Amino acid sequence: xxxxxxxxxxxxxxxxxxxxxxxxxxxxxxxxxxxxxxxxxxxxxxxxxxxxxxxxxxxxxxxxxxxxxxxxxxxxxxxxxxxxxxxxxxxxxxxxxxxxxxxxxxxxxxxxxxxxxxxxxxxxxxxxxxxxxxxxxxxxxxxxxxxxxxxxxxxxxxxxxxxxxxxxxxxxxxxxxxxxxxxxxxxxxxxxxxxxxxxxxxxxxxxxxxxxxxxxxxxxxxxxxxxxxxxxxxxxxxxxxxxxxxxxxxxxxxxxxxxxxxxxxxxxxxxxxxxxxxxxxxxxxxxxxxxxxxxxxxxxxxxxxxxxxxxxxxxxxxxxxxxxxxxxxxxxxxxxxxxxxxxxxxxxxxxxxxxxxxxxxxxxxxxxxxxxxxxxxxxxxxxxxxxxxxxxx
Amino acid sequence: xxxxxxxxxxxxxxxxxxxxxxxxxxxxxxxxxxxxxxxxxxxxxxxxxxxxxxxxxxxxxxxxxxxxxxxxxxxxxxxxxxxxxxxxxxxxxxxxxxxxxxxxxxxxxxxxxxxxxxxxxxxxxxxxxxxxxxxxxxxxxxxxxxxxxxxxxxxxxxxxxxxxxxxxxxxxxxxxxxxxxxxxxxxxxxxxxxxxxxxxxxxxxxxxxxxxxxxxxxxxxxxxxxxxxxxxxxxxxxxxxxxxxxxxxxxxxxxxxxxxxxxxxxxxxxxxxxxxxxxxxxxxxxxxxxxxxxxxxxxxxxxxxxxxxxxxxxxxxxxxxxxxxxxxxxxxxxxxxxxxxxxxxxxxxxxxxxxxxxxxxxxxxxxxxxxxxxxxxxxxxxxxxxxxxxxxx
Numbered sequence: 001x002x003x004x005x006x007x008x009x010x011x012x013x014x015x016x017x018x019x020x021x022x023x024x025x026x027x028x029x030x031x032x033x034x035x036x037x038x039x040x041x042x043x044x045x046x047x048x049x050x051x052x053x054x055x056x057x058x059x060x061x062x063x064x065x066x067x068x069x070x071x072x073x074x075x076x077x078x079x080x081x082x083x084x085x086x087x088x089x090x091x092x093x094x095x096x097x098x099x100x101x102x103x104x105x106x107x108x109x110x111x112x113x114x115x116x117x118x119x120x121x122x123x124x125x126x127x128x129x130x131x132x133x134x135x136x137x138x139x140x141x142x143x144x145x146x147x148x149x150x151x152x153x154x155x156x157x158x159x160x161x162x163x164x165x166x167x168x169x170x171x172x173x174x175x176x177x178x179x180x181x182x183x184x185x186x187x188x189x190x191x192x193x194x195x196x197x198x199x200x201x202x203x204x205x206x207x208x209x210x211x212x213x214x215x216x217x218x219x220x221x222x223x224x225x226x227x228x229x230x231x232x233x234x235x236x237x238x239x240x241x242x243x244x245x246x247x248x249x250x251x252x253x254x255x256x257x258x259x260x261x262x263x264x265x266x267x268x269x270x271x272x273x274x275x276x277x278x279x280x281x282x283x284x285x286x287x288x289x290x291x292x293x294x295x296x297x298x299x300x301x302x303x304x305x306x307x308x309x310x311x312x313x314x315x316x317x318x319x320x321x322x323x324x325x326x327x328x329x330x331x332x333x334x335x336x337x338x339x340x341x342x343x344x345x346x347x348x349x350x351x352x353x354x355x356x357x358x359x360x361x362x363x364x365x366x367x368x369x370x371x372x373x374x375x376x377x378x379x380x381x382x383x384x385x386x387x388x389x390x391x392x393x
Numbered sequence: 394x395x396x397x398x399x400x401x402x403x404x405x406x407x408x409x410x411x412x413x414x415x416x417x418x419x420x421x422x423x424x425x426x427x428x429x430x431x432x433x434x435x436x437x438x439x440x441x442x443x444x445x446x447x448x449x450x451x452x453x454x455x456x457x458x459x460x461x462x463x464x465x466x467x468x469x470x471x472x473x474x475x476x477x478x479x480x481x482x483x484x485x486x487x488x489x490x491x492x493x494x495x496x497x498x499x500x501x502x503x504x505x506x507x508x509x510x511x512x513x514x515x516x517x518x519x520x521x522x523x524x525x526x527x528x529x530x531x532x533x534x535x536x537x538x539x540x541x542x543x544x545x546x547x548x549x550x551x552x553x554x555x556x557x558x559x560x561x562x563x564x565x566x567x568x569x570x571x572x573x574x575x576x577x578x579x580x581x582x583x584x585x586x587x588x589x590x591x592x593x594x595x596x597x598x599x600x601x602x603x604x605x606x607x608x609x610x611x612x613x614x615x616x617x618x619x620x621x622x623x624x625x626x627x628x629x630x631x632x633x634x635x636x637x638x639x640x641x642x643x644x645x646x647x648x649x650x651x652x653x654x655x656x657x658x659x660x661x662x663x664x665x666x667x668x669x670x671x672x673x674x675x676x677x678x679x680x681x682x683x684x685x686x687x688x689x690x691x692x693x694x695x696x697x698x699x700x701x702x703x704x705x706x707x708x709x710x711x712x713x714x715x716x717x718x719x720x721x722x723x724x725x726x727x728x729x730x731x732x733x734x735x736x737x738x739x740x741x742x743x744x745x746x747x748x749x750x751x752x753x754x755x756x757x758x759x760x761x762x763x764x765x766x767x768x769x770x771x772x773x774x775x776x777x778x779x780x781x782x783x784x785x786x
Contacts, residue, residue, distance in 0.1 A: 003660055003661065004661060005657040005660055005661060007419070007422065007423070007654070007657075008423045008426055008439070008650055008653055008654055008657075009426065010426040010427055010428070010429055010435060010650070011429060011433075011435055012427055013427070013429055013430070013433070015428070015429075015430060017430060019430075019643065020428055020430055020431065020643060020646065023427070023428055026400070028424075028425050029400065030400070030401045031421075031424050031425070031647065032421050032424070032425060033401055033402065033403040034403055034405055034406070034416070035403070035408070035413055035416055035591075035597050035598075036403055036404060036406055036408075037406070037408060037410060037412075037413055037726060038413065038598065040404075040406070040726075042403060042404055046401070069463055069464055069467070069599075070462055070463045070467070070624060071462055071642050071643045071644070071645060072642070072643060073623070073624050073641075073642040073643075074462070074463070074624050074642070077622065077623055077624045101623075104623060105623045107619075108619055108620070108621050108622070108623055109621065110621075196643065198428075198643060204428050204645065204646055204647035204648075205428075205431065205643040205644065205645045205646060205647075206462075206599055206645035206647065206648055226500075226501055227501070228501050228502065228503075228621055229470065229501070229622065230466070230470055230494070230497060230498045230501055231463060231466050231467050231470045231625075232624075248466075249464050249465070249466040249467070250412065250413060250464045250465060250466075250589065250591060250598040251464070251598065252464060252597065252598045252599035252645075252648070253413065253597055253598060254424065254597035254598075254599065254647075254651075255597075255599055255645070255648070257401055257403070258647075260401055261400070261401055264398040264400075264401075267396055267398055268396065268397060268398055333430060333433075
């Protein structure tokens with residue numbers, strides 16, 4: 001029998017964890033626009049807008065820049081299945097959860113996966129990366145530019161140079177960096193970069209931006225064998241989004257509207273202003289956390305991600321209880337740690353929307369109250385220290 | 394330099410083609426609700442609502458009923474890659490474009506694909522299906538319940554019975570039927586059914602509902618080897634959506650909100666009322682088309698899909714010009730044919746929202762004017778014939 005079902009009403013959470021992050025109001029407005037069909041010329045105007053603006057965020061002149069119809073892990077799988085063939089030697093610089101995931105997808109693909117491991121919170125030095133690559137002479141190399149599980153940044157220029165010396169392609173996970181800090185696909189020498197839309201681009205999850213260097217594109221277009229996946233076959237997606245618009249799948253139109261609007265917001269702000277907003281927010285946040293007596297998990301400030309801050313849970317304090325209190329009393333969500341770092345760190349994201357003075361102060365205040373309630377005596381006021389950073393900026 | 398970018402403003406099209414179809418206003422409202430994270434208990438309340446209501450539309454008691462984070466083709470690839478192993482004999486009943494796609498994905502998967510072909514617009518008879526299955530003794534059988542390229546319905550009960558006699562699993566593409574007509578997963582004996590959300594469920598594209606029979610689920614859970622795909626691995630998705638909610642990917646939250654609302658609209662209407670609305674709309678539409686002197690492509694009325702109507706383009710008439718006129722002068726979009734049927738048929742969808750008297754009359758009026766402008770003399774009034782059907786209903 002017909003029934004009355006109350007309208008969806010989601011709880012209002014202020015998302016300052018490892019992602020998804022807050023969605024920009026303009027993005028919600030864009031999603032209310034009526035859909036067109038997946039072969040409508042209007043959709044391809046939208047994807048062209050997206051191509052143009054993604055290029056700025058990626059730091060690339062690559063012709064091939066589009067978004068996969070799946071979330072970030074779909075972009076990861078697409079990058080690997082299109083460029084790593086069964087039996088290929090695939091060298092992965094592993095220092096966190098998402099590096100492990102790259103290894104896992106490579107293994108399922110039948111690649112000969114070789115890991116170069118570093119502890120979670122560190123990165124391979126330029127010399128280590130270079131010597132591993134020259135020794136292994138892999139077909140494809142992968143690394144994570146912004147490790148969401150640890151808060152570590154890996155620049156990758158020396159790694160890419162060495163890879164190109166042995167004619168390897170480089171895949172880089174830029175899921176957490178895009179829209180928050182310079183990604184520099186071209187300057188770094190990344191051949192295949194993939195990302196997501198629910199962090200620095202301030203959209204709901206659902207698409208995975210991807211960009212291919214001219215060399216990767218040439219290899220793709222010259223490929224004669226079909227790869228195993230049809231849905232993620234970049235050759236078919238290239239034919240769908242470019243020129244003839246040959247039908248491949250029914251693109252998630254509304255998600256493309258969202259991404260177009262998320263990128264429009266970034267263009268209006270100016271990408272460099274946006275990066276600076278994150279840098280400043282990071283400085284203020286770290287000053288606040290350290291004033292409270294907390295310790296950053298990534299000891300070297302030079303490799304700390306500005307938008308994803310990992311901080312150690314103080315000894316004897318129940319981190320899960322702190323996060324629950326922060327959520328229940330302040331409606332702010334932050335993340336805990338993964339794997340080896342479970343219960344040892346908090347992960348505080350300021351990706352996109354949250355990287356603003358009032359949000360950072362609110363988070364510091366809520367964290368202070370929640371830590372105290374769980375028995376931690378903060379040393380000094382976190383908000384005061386953060387305000388000083390903003391005042392002197 | 395920062396620039397001002399005008400807000401997205403999409404053209405208003407009334408979508409009566411092969412999909413996507415019109416989105417229900419309540420779905421747009423649902424998508425404006427703030428997102429939560431992919432591990433938030435609220436998301437799993439939403440996915441539980443979805444599971445419950447999808448079961449009604451699918452006609453199943455299956456425990457495993459969820460939505461894949463990709464569009465319909467992602468559901469097709471998921472079904473095949475999880476249940477067809479390299480080397481398996483995979484029998485496909487082929488009578489249209491999407492059957493060909495199933496074969497293509499099976500081929501890429503390394504299966505031994507065996508086709509049983511019928512002309513586009515016909516289906517294998519029960520006897521043909523049965524004898525092909527008993528002869529070939531495949532590991533997995535696939536057929537398309539509702540072929541979007543031809544407008545043909547294939548019920549599949551005898552096919553499923555024969556498949557189970559030889560212990561084969563049956564995959565069925567129910568992309569176009571779900572939400573528009575009885576799908577009857579359980580009564581028919583379908584082991585793996587996959588669909589989309591942008592047709593009968595009145596959502597924007599972006600998810601692919603999928604359901605597994607107890608036997609398919611048992612095989613899935615007993616599987617010891619990892620399959621090649623990580624993103625589409627149903628075993629991992631089962632762990633994410635059920636019980637422990639083990640992180641797998643960042644689910645497209647807003648699309649899940651959309652689907653929850655699309656299904657709520659169906660529950661409020663009542664699924665049987667909805668089916669009846671499509672049946673009646675189909676009868677009215679066909680009466681109108683035939684009154685105008687047009688011929689249905691599927692000659693046997695018993696296997697015509699109610700929601701996806703294929704009608705022949707009259708001899709000497711430029712179908713593309715007719716569709717363009719309908720779009721430009723009436724803002725109504727219908728589809729042309731695919732492959733062998735390109736330029737030979739119109740495909741008129743009344744999936745979900747459009748299956749209502751006023752829309753069908755508007756379509757018939759627009760089509761009549763457009764056909765006349767392109768030189769076709771309609772025999773009698775299409776709208777009058779359609780109104781009679783509604784009046785006598």
